[in-house]
Amino acid sequence: IVKEVAKLLEMKAQLGGDEGKHKFVLKTPKGTRDYSPKQMAIRERVFNVIITCFKRHGAEVIDTPVFELKETLMGKYGEDSKLIYDLKDQGGELLSLRYDLTVPFARYLAMNKITNMKRYHIAKVYRRDNPAMTRGRYREFYQCDFDIAGHFDPMIPDAECLKIVHEILSDLQLGDFLIKVNDRRILDGMFAVCGVPDSKFRMICSSVDKLDKMPWEEVRSEMVGEKGLSPEAADRIGEYVQLHGGLDLIEQLLQDPKLSQNKLAKEGLGDMKLLFEYLTLFGITGKISFDLSLARGLDYYTGVIFEAVLLQQENNHVEEPVSIGSVAGGGRYDGLVGMFDPKGRKVPCVGVSIGIERIFSILEQRLEASEEKIRTTETEVLVASAQKKLLEERLKLLSELWDAGIKAEVLYKKNPKLLNQLQYCEDTGIPLVAIVGEQELKDGVVKLRVVATREEVSVRRESLVEEIRMRMSRP
Amino acid sequence: IVKEVAKLLEMKAQLGGDEGKHKFVLKTPKGTRDYSPKQMAIRERVFNVIITCFKRHGAEVIDTPVFELKETLMGKYGEDSKLIYDLKDQGGELLSLRYDLTVPFARYLAMNKITNMKRYHIAKVYRRDNPAMTRGRYREFYQCDFDIAGHFDPMIPDAECLKIVHEILSDLQLGDFLIKVNDRRILDGMFAVCGVPDSKFRMICSSVDKLDKMPWEEVRSEMVGEKGLSPEAADRIGEYVQLHGGLDLIEQLLQDPKLSQNKLAKEGLGDMKLLFEYLTLFGITGKISFDLSLARGLDYYTGVIFEAVLLQQENNHVEEPVSIGSVAGGGRYDGLVGMFDPKGRKVPCVGVSIGIERIFSILEQRLEASEEKIRTTETEVLVASAQKKLLEERLKLLSELWDAGIKAEVLYKKNPKLLNQLQYCEDTGIPLVAIVGEQELKDGVVKLRVVATREEVSVRRESLVEEIRMRMSRP
Numbered sequence: 001i002v003k004e005v006a007k008l009l010e011m012k013a014q015l016g017g018d019e020g021k022h023k024f025v026l027k028t029p030k031g032t033r034d035y036s037p038k039q040m041a042i043r044e045r046v047f048n049v050i051i052t053c054f055k056r057h058g059a060e061v062i063d064t065p066v067f068e069l070k071e072t073l074m075g076k077y078g079e080d081s082k083l084i085y086d087l088k089d090q091g092g093e094l095l096s097l098r099y100d101l102t103v104p105f106a107r108y109l110a111m112n113k114i115t116n117m118k119r120y121h122i123a124k125v126y127r128r129d130n131p132a133m134t135r136g137r138y139r140e141f142y143q144c145d146f147d148i149a150g151h152f153d154p155m156i157p158d159a160e161c162l163k164i165v166h167e168i169l170s171d172l173q174l175g176d177f178l179i180k181v182n183d184r185r186i187l188d189g190m191f192a193v194c195g196v197p198d199s200k201f202r203m204i205c206s207s208v209d210k211l212d213k214m215p216w217e218e219v220r221s222e223m224v225g226e227k228g229l230s231p232e233a234a235d236r237i238g239e240y241v242q243l244h245g246g247l248d249l250i251e252q253l254l255q256d257p258k259l260s261q262n263k264l265a266k267e268g269l270g271d272m273k274l275l276f277e278y279l280t281l282f283g284i285t286g287k288i289s290f291d292l293s294l295a296r297g298l299d300y301y302t303g304v305i306f307e308a309v310l311l312q313q314e315n316n317h318v319e320e321p322v323s324i325g326s327v328a329g330g331g332r333y334d335g336l337v338g339m340f341d342p343k344g345r346k347v348p349c350v351g352v353s354i355g356i357e358r359i360f361s362i363l364e365q366r367l368e369a370s371e372e373k374i375r376t377t378e379t380e381v382l383v384a385s386a387q388k389k390l391l392e393e394r395l396k397l398l399s400e401l402w403d404a405g406i407k408a409e410v411l412y413k414k415n416p417k418l419l420n421q422l423q424y425c426e427d428t429g430i431p432l433v434a435i436v437g438e439q440e441l442k443d444g445v446v447k448l449r450v451v452a453t454r455e456e457v458s459v460r461r462e463s464l465v466e467e468i469r470m471r472m473s474r475p
Numbered sequence: 476i477v478k479e480v481a482k483l484l485e486m487k488a489q490l491g492g493d494e495g496k497h498k499f500v501l502k503t504p505k506g507t508r509d510y511s512p513k514q515m516a517i518r519e520r521v522f523n524v525i526i527t528c529f530k531r532h533g534a535e536v537i538d539t540p541v542f543e544l545k546e547t548l549m550g551k552y553g554e555d556s557k558l559i560y561d562l563k564d565q566g567g568e569l570l571s572l573r574y575d576l577t578v579p580f581a582r583y584l585a586m587n588k589i590t591n592m593k594r595y596h597i598a599k600v601y602r603r604d605n606p607a608m609t610r611g612r613y614r615e616f617y618q619c620d621f622d623i624a625g626h627f628d629p630m631i632p633d634a635e636c637l638k639i640v641h642e643i644l645s646d647l648q649l650g651d652f653l654i655k656v657n658d659r660r661i662l663d664g665m666f667a668v669c670g671v672p673d674s675k676f677r678m679i680c681s682s683v684d685k686l687d688k689m690p691w692e693e694v695r696s697e698m699v700g701e702k703g704l705s706p707e708a709a710d711r712i713g714e715y716v717q718l719h720g721g722l723d724l725i726e727q728l729l730q731d732p733k734l735s736q737n738k739l740a741k742e743g744l745g746d747m748k749l750l751f752e753y754l755t756l757f758g759i760t761g762k763i764s765f766d767l768s769l770a771r772g773l774d775y776y777t778g779v780i781f782e783a784v785l786l787q788q789e790n791n792h793v794e795e796p797v798s799i800g801s802v803a804g805g806g807r808y809d810g811l812v813g814m815f816d817p818k819g820r821k822v823p824c825v826g827v828s829i830g831i832e833r834i835f836s837i838l839e840q841r842l843e844a845s846e847e848k849i850r851t852t853e854t855e856v857l858v859a860s861a862q863k864k865l866l867e868e869r870l871k872l873l874s875e876l877w878d879a880g881i882k883a884e885v886l887y888k889k890n891p892k893l894l895n896q897l898q899y900c901e902d903t904g905i906p907l908v909a910i911v912g913e914q915e916l917k918d919g920v921v922k923l924r925v926v927a928t929r930e931e932v933s934v935r936r937e938s939l940v941e942e943i944r945m946r947m948s949r950p
Contacts (some may be wrong), residue, residue, distance in 0.1 A: 026586040026815060028540050029570050034583055037535035037594065056877055058854040058884035058903075060512035065615050066599060067501050087572075088561040090603060095504050097562075108509055111501040119512065124541060128565060140540050152887035156866075167877065281870045284882055379533040385767060391631075395756045402531055402642065409516075409533035412627035 009299060022387075026373070031131035031139025047122065049171045050144050050354055053164060059146055062119050064104040066126075070094040070349035076103050076336070078299035079206065082126045097126035102143040102351065107147055112328055115347050116150035120298070135325070136358035147351030148211055158332060161352040165308050165328045165394050166284045168354060174327070176311040180244070183272055184301050184331070186253075189265020190292065191327030193258040194236035198231060202299065203227050208241060209295035212326075213214070216241070234358050242272065244291040247276050268303070280473040296331060303332030304350065310362075325356045340422035346377045347358065348434065357365040372431070380407045381432040384421040391415070393436050404465040408434075425451045432468060485754070493671070506606035506614025512851035517838050523595065525619050525829055526673045528639060529595040532724040534621055537594050539579040545569040551578050551811070554681060558602045558622040569655075575619040575806065577815055577826065584624055585815030591625035592823050610800065611833035620829035622826030624812070627634075633779045633807060634753035636827040640803045641759045643829060643861040649837060652802070654762055655719070657769040658747055659776050659806070662726075663766065666741020669711035671704060677774065678702050683716060684770035687784075691716070719766040722751050743778070748915035750779065773807060778807030779825065785837075797906050800832045843892040850906070855947050856880045866890070868911050872921065879940040883909075900926045907943060 029032060035043060047175035054061075073096050075083055098104050101121045109117065122144045131139050146164055148157035162179060169177045188209070191201050207223050216238055223229040223237070226466040243249060250273050259265045272290060279285050296305045308328040337347035367374065383398045391414050401408040409430070411421055418435075425433055435447040435456075446464050449456045450471075459467045503509060510518060529536075538790070547573050548559055559573045560572040573579050576596045584592065597619045606614050621639055623632035637654060644652045662683070665677050676872070682698050685730045691713055698704040718724060725748050734740045747765060771780045783803040798869040807828035812822035842849065858873045866889050886896055895911075900908055910922040910931075920933045923942060 016907045025544060025546070026582065026817070027544065028586075029542055029544060032540035034540070034586075035538040036587075037537060040536045043538075055853045056880065056882045058852050058882065060851045061515045063510040063515060064516075065509070066601075067504055067507070067615075069500060069504055071500070086563040086565065091563065093504055105502065111503075111509075112511075126541075140542075148887070150887070153866075153889045156870075156887040158884075159870075163877070165876070186621065209701035260686070264612045277867075278870060281867055342501070364880060376535045377533050378530045385733070388692060391628075391750075392756055393636075395631075395753060399638070399757045402638070405531065407531045412623070412631040413623070414628045461891075462655055 021357075029139070031129070031133070032128045033133065033138065038374055039360070039364065041374045041376055042360060042367065046172065046356060046359055046363065047144075050356070051120070051122070053168050053171065054144075054146050055241060056167075056392075057118070057146070057160060057164060059118050059120040062102075062108065062121055064108060064121070064124065066087055066124070067097050068104060068107065070096045071338075072096075072107050073099060073103060076300060076339070078202065078297075080127075080297060083129050085126045085128055098123075099127060100125050100298075101143050102147070103336065105145070105149075105351075106145055106333075106347075106349070107340050109337050109347055110128065114149070118146075118148045120144070120146045122141045134361070136355075136361035138357055142356045144354040144356050145351055147349055149347050149349040151348060155274045155278060155304075158271075158350045159275055161330055161350055162275075162288065163282045163284060165193060165306070165330075165354075166282075166287060166409040167353055169310075169327065172359060172363075174310055174359065177287060177308055177327070178289055178311055179306055179308045179328075180289050180291040180294045181272070181275070181304065181306045182291055183268035183304050184269030185264040185303060186259075186272065186292070187295060189259060189262035189268060190237065190240050191462070193262050193265070194240070195233040197238070197252040198226065200229065204229060205238070205295050206297060208237070208293060209297050211241060211295075233312075234396060241293040244289050244293070246285060246290060247273070249290055249429055250276065250349055266368070271303065296329065301331040302334045302335040305329075305331035325358055327358050329355070333351055348470070376431040377428055377430075378407050379428065379430045380410050380436050381409075382421060382425050382430050383410045383436070384416070384418065386418040386434050387437050388415040390436055390438075393441060395453050397434060397436055401465065401468075406465060406468055422451070432471065434464065434468075495667070504614070506604070508608065508613065509778050513849055514835070514839065516849045517835060518843065520931055521647065521831060521834055521838065522619075525626075525643055525831070526595070528642050528646065529619075529621050531642075532593070532621070532635060532639060534593050536593040537580075537583060537596055538598065539573070539583060539596070541599070541906060542570040543573050543579060543582065545571045545583050547571075547815075548574060548578060549720070551775060552572070553677065553772070553813070555602075557886055558604050560601045560603055561843075573598075574602060575773075576602050576618050576828070577622070578811065580620070580624075580826075581808075581811040581822075581824070582815050584812050584822055584824075589624070593621075593623045595619070595621045603945055607908075609836070611830075611836035613832055616786050617831045619829040619831050620826055622824055624822050624824045628825060630779075631748045633746075633825050634750055634757060636805055636825055637750075637754060637763065637781060638757045638759060639783070640829075641757075641762060641825055644783060644785075644802065647834060649785055649802070649834065652762060652783055653764055653786055654781055654783045654803075655764050655766040655769045656747070656750070656779065656781045657766055658743035660739040660743030660778060661734075661747065661767070662770060664734055664737035664743060665712065665715050668740070669715070670708040671712070674706065675702065679712070680770050683712070684772050686716060686770075688770045716768040719764050719768070721760060721763070721765060722748065724765055725751065726748060730901060746778065754830070771804060774812045775808040776806040777809045780804075780806035781827075798832055799850055801809050802833050804830070828915055837889050850904040852901065852905075853882050854884050854905045856884075856909050856943055857896060857905050858883055858885045858911070859893065860895040860911050862912050863890040863899060865911055865913075868916060872909060872911055876943075877941065879938060894941060907946065909939065909943075 022421040025213050067087060075117060077099060084099050087095040102122060122414060123139055125143050126140055129139060133138055165179055187205060188201055191204055204223060204227060207219050210219055220234050223234045224231050243366060250269055252394060253259050254269050279288055294307055294385055307326050309326050334346060334348040338344045383394045385394055394410050398408055398410045411424060431451055432447040435449060444461050445458045446461055447456055448459045470472060511558055542562060552574060559574050561571040576598060599615050599786060600618050601615055604614060606612055631665055637894060640654055647764055662680060663676055666679055669677050679698060682694050685694055691871045695709045695713060698709045699706050701886060728734050729744050754763055769782055781800050784801050807825040809821060809823040858869045869885050873883055873885045906926055908924040908926060910924060918937050921936055921939050922931055923934045924931045
């Protein structure tokens with residue numbers, strides 16, 4: 001027995017030893033990813049389009065910490081609060097990672113007593129959700145938010161938010177898209193006239209929110225089964241949520257014998273009409289659909305809500321275009337800032353969030369399918385030499401170029417082969433090579449080689465910077 | 476007694492009730508801050524200088540998640556590991572917020588089997604440190620890192636890192652600075668010849684690291700008292716750590732009867748000599764000091780280490796300039812990637828981190844002291860009207876301008892007063908106003924007003940975009 005125990009102990013020790021060796025799991029946390037230089041190049045292109053648009057609309061920019069006091073986030077997200085990442089209690093304050101950029105924005109406004117602001121904020125947010133990374137669903141992901149806070153005349157800022165979504169999706173050239181619009185007040189009015197008890201509004205609203213992923217029959221049985229709604233009420237809802245259209249539909253519903261009797265619904269429909277008038281002035285109603293099935297998950301919306309989806313022509317244009325997922329969303333949240341203000345003073349807000357991750361994955365896939373080669377550096381010239389013992393001369397020239405603002409590199413080798421230096425240019429897309437050699441040094445010149453054409457010219461050392469600048473500014 | 480207890484309970488209930496009202500503490504977590512639009516404008520200026528420099532040196536860019544598996548960070552930071560933020564265990568993997576960008580970079584290289592890369596990474600890192608926010612010390616702060624990974628000929632990438640620090644600090648015009656340089660091998664060699672036992676190297680090294688904040692006498696008593704070093708050994712260290720200089724000092728130490736006998740020190744000194752030769756070619760030795768008291772806290776350095784400090788001329792140039800704190804640091808870490816590779820394959824690395832927060836606070840203070848007014852938006856033109864009932868016309872023109880790529884705004888009011896519209900331009904620095912009125916609409920023109928000069932011209936509607944572009948492109 002003693003022998004057997006010793007053997008087992010030895011085996012255990014060995015296992016322990018092996019574990020010790022493999023103890024590093026080389027991965028990023030579940031639902032997260034690194035961005036490679038190529039992915040960063042795509043990311044910067046997309047950000048450029050978005051930031052350019054936000055600035056065109058006169059937005060300022062702010063930033064907030066990646067974590068907030070836990071209590072700041074509590075009670076803002078309804079059912080989704082369970083997806084918030086908490087930090088470990090290591091003494092001091094209880095903290096959570098931000099779930100979106102909207103609640104931190106509201107906290108920022110209340111804390112600084114700001115009643116009037118148009119700002120954008122691009123940063124990562126965190127959700128302990130089930131990741132589906134191939135479709136661009138991560139636990140750490142970027143949001144690009146634009147919001148307008150302040151007491152203004154109705155629907156002007158709301159219309160601007162929709163114009164922004166329209167501009168960004170057009171500029172990104174992602175293909176056809178549709179922006180669905182609804183209003184929480186219309187939804188609530190509709191629930192009331194359909195006979196949903198007040199206490200079940202939010203619950204039934206989150207069932208309606210699933211209509212983009214589930215057929216009506218399933219949503220109906222969730223309403224009646226899980227949520228205890230009467231079948232008659234569900235059927236009445238079922239009739240409304242099929243409706244979508246434009247100004248016509250708004251007019252029709254304003255005449256609807258039941259809805260028109262409901263104060264909330266009437267308010268919402270009146271504002272929706274005004275919104276469509278402004279959208280007509282902006283010339284974008286062609287891609288906007290007033291859609292009674294749009295509900296949006298978040299608790300804090302109080303008025304207009306909207307969501308943009310990309311459309312895909314399937315089956316060679318035989319069928320209707322199909323939605324391939326939401327790429328932007330937003331709405332009006334007039335009560336959120338008041339939740340933070342000690343005296344409950346409200347600051348009405350409306351905003352939009354661009355769902356950048358799905359856009360990244362679409363562009364990444366497209367780029368992979370295409371032949372286009374993305375450069376990941378901007379180096380203009382490689383300082384090279386064909387002979388040995390010229391490291392010092394290469395470094396001297398390199399330093400001159402850097403000090404003149406030229407983007408330049410050198411191979412970190414004492415005596416690199418010319419072929420390797422040229423190959424490096426091919427691999428990384430560097431367009432020019434500045435070659436120093438014994439003869440060139442004596443003559444006070446540098447040989448400048450164009451990588452693409454293999455053309456070589458002798459340039460006087462004192463004109464080199466000018467020559468490189470000229471060649472780089474050519475289209 | 477019963478009465479008294481009831482009273483107390485009532486008081487307690489009242490207190491509880493009050494607490495309920497004030498339950499939102501309106502603040503950001505300890506050691507963190509928001510960035511206002513003005514602070515963001517400064518931040519973007521600084522980032523621009525830094526990114527331009529990194530790109531001039533041919534760097535790619537990557538990004539990594541804000542949190543890593545806890546085990547990825549374990550055993551990399553020595554004593555400072557206690558400052559790591561952990562996430563709460565909510566099921567699944569154990570996670571921690573990144574402490575720097577260097578360990579995630581090493582993990583990225585090992586995970587993707589990359590043996591050769593020059594990259595920069597600008598992102599926030601997290602340390603549960605004692606914040607001193609007025610001096611730019613936060614718990615959430617930016618790092619701007621540039622690193623070169625790969626097997627190269629000695630000291631060429633190391634010299635480039637120092638050149639980069641020199642370029643950035645010069646470009647930012649922060650005033651005089653000094654870059655201190657040392658080598659972990661010289662330190663270890665020095666400890667050995669001074670009679671420090673091997674087991675105490677790291678411990679004594681972190682005492683030496685405190686010399687920039689404490690006088691030698693205090694550091695000595697920490698070494699002898701807390702860390703149990705013999706007084707003789709401490710005194711021998713005391714003699715070395717006073718030394719600083721340039722090539723002369725390197726030559727002198729290469730002749731030092733004790734140090735020259737130590738293999739590590741000799742290697743380090745040989746490389747230091749080579750480094751200074753390259754720095755001479757780069758023309759930057761004037762601001763570099765080989766300083767034996769420089770130790771750097773982090774465990775993972777294996778070769779050259781360096782730190783840049785800003786200098787301030789105190790007492791009207793009577794005394795020597797005084798360091799007002801570190802603004803950049805870095806060094807060589809040849810073993811870190813190997814810690815992540817399953818087969819322990821090493822990828823030598825050297826890098827630099829720019830301490831952006833201290834730079835921000837200096838620039839912020841400077842800006843506050845100056846009269847300079849920073850714009851926080853880029854809006855070129857406000858679409859205004861002097862008459863009522865022209866909201867629709869304003870929105871139509873606004874939309875035309877946006878679609879032409881002009882940065883334009885409108886007040887979100889149905890009938891704003893012209894004075895308020897002009898005041899908005901003054902407040903936010905908008906240079907142009909496009910005014911629509913009944914007469915202008917009839918005539919097919921827009922009145923374009925220059926805010927600064929109050930000059931007004933009539934511009935034909937179809938030439939407006941061109942006119943605005945021309946005026947905005949003027950220097």
